[in-house]
Amino acid sequence: MARRTRKFILQHTVTQTGQVPGKTGHQPVTVATDATGLMLFRSTAGEAFACSTGRFGFKAHRHPIWVVGRNRTIVAELRAVEFAIANIPDRPLRILTDSQAAVKYLEAWRTSRLNKHRHTKLRYPLGYSRRRKSGRTPTLVQLAHTLAAHPTLFIIEWTPGHPKSQPVHPLNNAAHRLARLAFGLQQGNVNQSFARDEAARIVSRALKALRHQ
16 A cells, blocks of 8 residues: 655644634624544644634644543643634633533633632543643643633533534534644645635635524
């Protein structure tokens, strides 16, 4: 069997954000998040969000199992939510995710109470490390503290994903496709220019579908 060759260079981490025309002045803003990827010993995941304002982002990276633990899919879904919140700051958000497990964590964090020292017994996916050699705060810890500190800013909702018999929300479909695009970019199957243009087309089509709902 012939070995498949990559057209472009395999990258450790890729990140892109962008903007297309979208809805303005609507509160709360709706944003859908999703994650996909090939879960190996060194977990590789694509994560993405698509927002009703036309804002979008996608990224892909590799994480060792001893950092993210064995629930790597849930961790990737939660990281996608943090990615969205970080790029759409300081405004009410209606967050859509097709991961019911992620919804449980998000709601638990949002309804928790932090004391003045920001300490509380927050639960994380099994095996997720809350320490980094660099000293930085891990992504899910940042997310948990953000939700706990601003519970009224966020509405968390589950939405049907892929493959499901129910209709898929256009923004969730866009986030799913963006996450796959990020994974392809990280793996060297597409280049930066194509990924940027294709992402804009994906989100524009989703917003058009959203307007016709």
